[in-house]
Amino acid sequence: MSVSHEPTAEAETTEIIDSEVSLEFLNRIPGGIFKYHATGNFELDYVNMGLVHIFGCDTVEEFKELVGNTFKGMVHPDDFDIIEREIYEQTESTGSAHVKYRIFRKDGEVRYINDYTRYAMDSDGKTWFYATILDSTEEMLSHQNNLDQLTKVMNRSGAMVKIDEMLSKGHGPCTLILIDLDDFKYINDCWGHPEGDRVLKRLAEHITKIIHREGIIARWGGDEFIVFAQGLDECATLNRLIAGLVDTPFIELRKRDSNEIYFPTISVGTVSSPDSDVTLGELYKQADRALYRGKSFGKACACLTSINEADSDDAQMHIIRGFTNQGFKSSWNLKRHNVLIVDDSAMNRELLKDILEDDYNIIEASCGEEAIRLLEVIGTDISIVLLDIMMPGIDGFEVMEIMKARDWISDIPVVTISADSSISYMQRAYELGATDYIGRPFDANIVRKRVANTIMLYAKQQKLIDLVTEQIYDRETNNTLMILILSHIVEFRNGESGLHVLNISTITDILLREMKFRGLLDDLDQSDISRIVTASALHDIGKIAIDEDILNKPGKLTDSEFAKMKEHTVVGDEILLHLPFQSDAPLVKTAREICRWHHERYDGNGYPDGLVGNEIPISAQVVALADVYDALTSQRAYKSAYTHEEAVDMIMNGECGQFNPLLLECFYLVADSIKEQLSEDYESSFKERELRNALDEITNKLLDADLSSFRIMSALEQISEDLNK
Amino acid sequence: MNVDACSEQALRKAYATIDGDYESVLARMITPERVTKFLKMFAKDGSYDSLEAELAEGNRENAFRASHTLKGTAREIGLVALGDAASDVCEALRPESGASLEAAEKLMPPVRQLYAQAISAIESL
Numbered sequence: 070m071s072v073s074h075e076p077t078a079e080a081e082t083t084e085i086i087d088s089e090v091s092l093e094f095l096n097r098i099p100g101g102i103f104k105y106h107a108t109g110n111f112e113l114d115y116v117n118m119g120l121v122h123i124f125g126c127d128t129v130e131e132f133k134e135l136v137g138n139t140f141k142g143m144v145h146p147d148d149f150d151i152i153e154r155e156i157y158e159q160t161e162s163t164g165s166a167h168v169k170y171r172i173f174r175k176d177g178e179v180r181y182i183n184d185y186t187r188y189a190m191d192s193d194g195k196t197w198f199y200a201t202i203l204d205s206t207e208e209m210l211s212h213q214n215n216l217d218q219l220t221k222v223m224n225r226s227g228a229m230v231k232i233d234e235m236l237s238k239g240h241g242p243c244t245l246i247l248i249d250l251d252d253f254k255y256i257n258d259c260w261g262h263p264e265g266d267r268v269l270k271r272l273a274e275h276i277t278k279i280i281h282r283e284g285i286i287a288r289w290g291g292d293e294f295i296v297f298a299q300g301l302d303e304c305a306t307l308n309r310l311i312a313g314l315v316d317t318p319f320i321e322l323r324k325r326d327s328n329e330i331y332f333p334t335i336s337v338g339t340v341s342s343p344d345s346d347v348t349l350g351e352l353y354k355q356a357d358r359a360l361y362r363g364k365s366f367g368k369a370c371a372c373l374t375s376i377n378e379a380d381s382d383d384a385q386m387h388i389i390r391g392f393t394n395q396g397f398k399s400s401w402n403l404k405r406h407n408v409l410i411v412d413d414s415a416m417n418r419e420l421l422k423d424i425l426e427d428d429y430n431i432i433e434a435s436c437g438e439e440a441i442r443l444l445e446v447i448g449t450d451i452s453i454v455l456l457d458i459m460m461p462g463i464d465g466f467e468v469m470e471i472m473k474a475r476d477w478i479s480d481i482p483v484v485t486i487s488a489d490s491s492i493s494y495m496q497r498a499y500e501l502g503a504t505d506y507i508g509r510p511f512d513a514n515i516v517r518k519r520v521a522n523t524i525m526l527y528a529k530q531q532k533l534i535d536l537v538t539e540q541i542y543d544r545e546t547n548n549t550l551m552i553l554i555l556s557h558i559v560e561f562r563n564g565e566s567g568l569h570v571l572n573i574s575t576i577t578d579i580l581l582r583e584m585k586f587r588g589l590l591d592d593l594d595q596s597d598i599s600r601i602v603t604a605s606a607l608h609d610i611g612k613i614a615i616d617e618d619i620l621n622k623p624g625k626l627t628d629s630e631f632a633k634m635k636e637h638t639v640v641g642d643e644i645l646l647h648l649p650f651q652s653d654a655p656l657v658k659t660a661r662e663i664c665r666w667h668h669e670r671y672d673g674n675g676y677p678d679g680l681v682g683n684e685i686p687i688s689a690q691v692v693a694l695a696d697v698y699d700a701l702t703s704q705r706a707y708k709s710a711y712t713h714e715e716a717v718d719m720i721m722n723g724e725c726g727q728f729n730p731l732l733l734e735c736f737y738l739v740a741d742s743i744k745e746q747l748s749e750d751y752e753s754s755f756k757e758r759e760l761r762n763a764l765d766e767i768t769n770k771l772l773d774a775d776l777s778s779f780r781i782m783s784a785l786e787q788i789s790e791d792l793n794k
Numbered sequence: 795m796n797v798d799a800c801s802e803q804a805l806r807k808a809y810a811t812i813d814g815d816y817e818s819v820l821a822r823m824i825t826p827e828r829v830t831k832f833l834k835m836f837a838k839d840g841s842y843d844s845l846e847a848e849l850a851e852g853n854r855e856n857a858f859r860a861s862h863t864l865k866g867t868a869r870e871i872g873l874v875a876l877g878d879a880a881s882d883v884c885e886a887l888r889p890e891s892g893a894s895l896e897a898a899e900k901l902m903p904p905v906r907q908l909y910a911q912a913i914s915a916i917e918s919l
Contacts, residue, residue, distance in 0.1 A: 414863045416832070416839045420870060423828060459862055510870040512822040 100203045103140075107188060107196035111140035114197070123182075123204050125174035135175055140198070145171035145179070147348060152184075156198070160188040169205070169226075171233075179237070181206045181230065217288040219266060220273035228287030232297045232349050235285070242302035244284075244341040245352040247360045248276060248314065250292035251334045251368040260322050260331070268320055268333050275319035279310060295356075297349075302341050305730055309721060309737045311337055311371045312389050316741075336364050337371035337389075347376060363388065366446065388446040406452035406524055407432055411440040411468065412486070413460040421455055421486075424513045425520060437463025441471055444481070445587065452524045454483045455507065458494065469501035474591045478502040482527045484519065486511075568747075569699055570606045575746050576695035577605040583735040590687065601688040604660035608667045608692050611641025623707050638665050638677050662686045667693045670726040683729070690729050694736060697725045698743070713744045801919070802826045808833075808915040812873060812908070819872030830919065832871050837916045839867055842909050845883075849902070854895055858887035864905075868912075876908040 095102055101120025105113045113136070116129060124143075126132040136142035141149060148170040159166035165187040171179050186200040208214055215227025223231065236243070250256075250272060257265040269292065276286050276294055284298030301307055318332040338360025340352055355376055363372030366388055373387040408429040412418045413436055422431045432451070434440040437460055444451065454472075458465035465485060472478040482504040487494060495506060504523055507516055581598045584590045590598075612620060615637050619630050626634060641664030645657050666689035669675035671682055675693075685693075701716035711719065717740045719725055721733060728736075736743075805826055809816035816829075823829050841863040848857035861884040869877035883905055885891060886898035 413859075414839070414841065414867065416835050416867050417863075417870075419835060420832060423831075459859060461856070461859060509866055510819075510822060510872075513824050513828075 100201055102201050104197055104199050105140045107198050113138050113140060125176050143172055145173060156186055164188055180204050181209045220270050220288050222273045222277065223285060223287035225287060225289050228285055228295065229349065231285055235299055236345050236349065239299050239345040241300055241345060242341060242343050243299045243345050244301045244307060244339055245356045246296040247338045247356040248294040249336045249360055251336055253292035256333060264322060271320040279313045302343065305734050305737065308734060311339060311373060312738065315369055315371045315389060334369035336360060336368060338363050339373045340376050342376040390446055407450055408520065409434060409440065409443060409451045409454045411454060412457035417457065420511055424511065424516050436460055437468045440468050444477060449480050451481055453520055454481060456483050456485050458485055458487045466497060466501060469503060473502050475588045476585060476595065482523050484523055569703065572699045572747055573605050573608060573692060573695045574602050576698060576743055577691050578602045579739050579743055579746060580691045580695065580735055583739045587735060589731055600656055600659050604656055604663055605692045607660040608663045608696065609637060610644060611637035611664055614640045635676050638668055659688055663689050663692045667696055671729050672727040674726060690732055694728050694732060804919055805830060808919055812912045812915045813875040815872045815874050833916045836867055836871050837913055841867060849899060852895060854887060858884065861887055873912050876912055879904040879908055
């Protein structure tokens with residue numbers, strides 16, 4: 070802080086000074102004291118030396134030149150409009166004002182100012198502001214003052230300083246994340262304020278744990294937190310962080326006298342900017358809008374936008390749905406069906422909403438694009454889509470085409486709405502998979518009946534499908550069993566856990582289904598997917614040709630041993646190519662792709678062929694990722710097992726080679742369900758484990774007997790038949 | 795909103811002056827409250843304005859969509875005559891119709907007149 074203790078040689082000063090106070094006295098006061106016109110450009114009248122020094126100047130002349138001799142010239146241009154209004158508003162009610170703003174010193178440094186101003190009118194009717202200012206930069210920056218007492222993260226003013234500083238110095242992308250605790254009032258009312266405080270504390274810890282060192286974390290006020298991260302743009306990392314934020318319960322509230330449990334949830338809005346050429350104000354405004362849009366999807370939703378797009382209603386945005394609270398009626402969790410109304414005319418949507426809202430949750434989309442986004446987010450939680458055909462952009466037919474390509478239409482019924490009841494229109498709608506249509510004008514009773522019937526029909530159909538699927542599944546299990554046995558022989562020699570092959574299939578299945586759901590696999594249908602899943606079991610079949618000493622070597626492989634090891638990819642491909650039967654069957658072809666290329670990497674750094682990007686068939690890409698995950702989380706001769714979280718981090722950070730970023734994003738989204746599924750598999754029926762033990766024994770004997778492959782095959786066939794009896 | 799007998803009377807009268815079909819609207823919408831709500835909403839709906847604007851711009855595809863929406867919403871609230879007039883414009887604008895933009899424009903006067911009548915009747919409610 071600049072304090073002038075020396076009497077300054079300002080004898081030439083001609084400023085008007087109150088007669089009672091000496092110039093020397095005012096110049097000795099720490100801090101800046103000045104007086105300026107309350108009108109026009111706020112021309113300065115009197116300034117003391119303290120003020121001159123705060124601005125890093127030596128003389129009054131120097132200072133006046135710096136600020137153009139006006140108060141306006143003193144204030145940081147970004148702050149002036151705000152504080153001008155604040156000064157007027159505050160002095161209007163109390164006659165004085167306390168505001169904070171930034172200034173530029175002569176050397177260009179930004180300082181933070183506390184300003185106390187009083188309004189006065191003199192005997193001539195002239196109006197003035199008398200002001201005292203103090204440089205509070207140190208205080209603003211000092212650690213203790215910047216901490217929120219309750220949550221121990223930074224407080225609002227501290228974060229503002231820090232973020233401004235980072236924005237002014239930094240380059241490159243940045244992201245502002247706004248986090249809002251859902252139903253804080255409910256928590257305080259029903260669980261008490263101490264619990265409310267505990268929730269805020271735990272939320273701050275939760276955010277800190279997830280965001281880690283990626284950015285500044287602050288309590289913005291009340292139940293709102295912000296995170297500012299530089300170098301973080303719209304990308305998989307951001308998605309991962311946000312998904313982590315909204316999808317993990319961070320505290321559990323329990324009532325002593327009842328079984329009631331409540332998990333508070335949060336809503337998140339983010340805005341990303343490709344560069345740091347933005348102000349905190351702009352970022353905040355847009356993030357707030359994103360938060361609001363996210364909330365419109367229900368609680369526990371995050372909405373990710375970027376700065377250029379957040380302004381428009383049709384902005385590209387990405388919604389991540391977090392966990393929802395079973396014990397609490399969040400808008401998604403009511404046992405009511407969700408009806409998605411897609412129509413570009415607000416009046417038409419309102420007409421339908423009016424008819425249906427008593428019985429259903431209504432979700433609205435004003436264009437085809439928004440409908441697709443909502444379907445991506447909410448999926449089969451939508452019980453029925455009421456779809457207008459004629460819309461700008463993606464029209465109703467195209468929406469259905471996309472739904473068909475992504476296989477949604479078999480799970481989510483579509484009822485088209487159109488005044489156009491011409492035969493060709495209706496025909497096309499039916500061809501695309503529409504279940505029914507509602508003619509216009511709407512008849513309230515007919516609309517209600519038709520929606521109810523369609524939902525009921527689909528529910529019944531779903532039950533039938535489940536029944537049939539179960540039967541088909543039983544039959545397929547037998548086919549799969551043969552493959553399992555074969556691949557088990559390979560594993561057995563590898564000394565890998567008996568579950569490796571099963572795990573690969575499970576992970577492959579989960580990943581492919583997620584990709585299909587996200588529209589990334591439009592050219593694959595369900596039978597392609599199940600073929601890849603089945604074929605994935607054969608990925609390491611080439612290891613049968615690798616020396617057991619190499620396969621099971623505990624230490625690091627030598628270069629030549631590693632070269633030998635790498636051959637299992639090509640060998641697997643060749644074994645299948647030279648099959649004496651059905652070598653051109655789709656299953657065999659898929660298995661060959663997987664065998665040969667499941668060690669390729671997206672950047673071309675894999676083996677054996679060094680394929681790049683989507684030169685690698687998607688089947689092999691997915692199995693490669695599944696293989697890496699399972700290898701990481703399993704114990705091997707040469708390594709111990711990593712935890713699920715470590716493995717996910719290592720994969721996401723590219724420590725196991727590069728993967729297709731879209732695949733990685735899907736992996737991240739389903740990582741938890743993979744973990745769950747695998748542990749379920751592990752603990753699944755005792756019978757299966759018994760079967761596995763039996764298989765171990767059989768395999769052992771077969772290998773000992775060194776039978777020819779044909780005889781192994783027929784022996785195994787016999788065994789599997791016996792087992793299935 | 796509570797519509798008493800008196801204002802239902804007004805509603806009937808309004809429908810009579812604009813050649814609308816109150817009985818069938820009421821049958822579909824079930825309550826007079828809902829009818830009034832959507833009449834008011836119709837008066838604020840932008841499809842008529844955008845039809846005029848798109849025609850003036852010569853933007854056929856958008857004009858077609860606007861006329862289609864106008865036709866639909868007008869019929870929705872039982873403005874039969876307006877719906878029919880809008881339908882004529884809509885059919886002329888339909889990409890497959892082969893009619894010129896000018897031909898469609900020639901069908902606009904009845905739409906304009908009926909729309910203006912409808913709006914003033916709705917505003918009198």
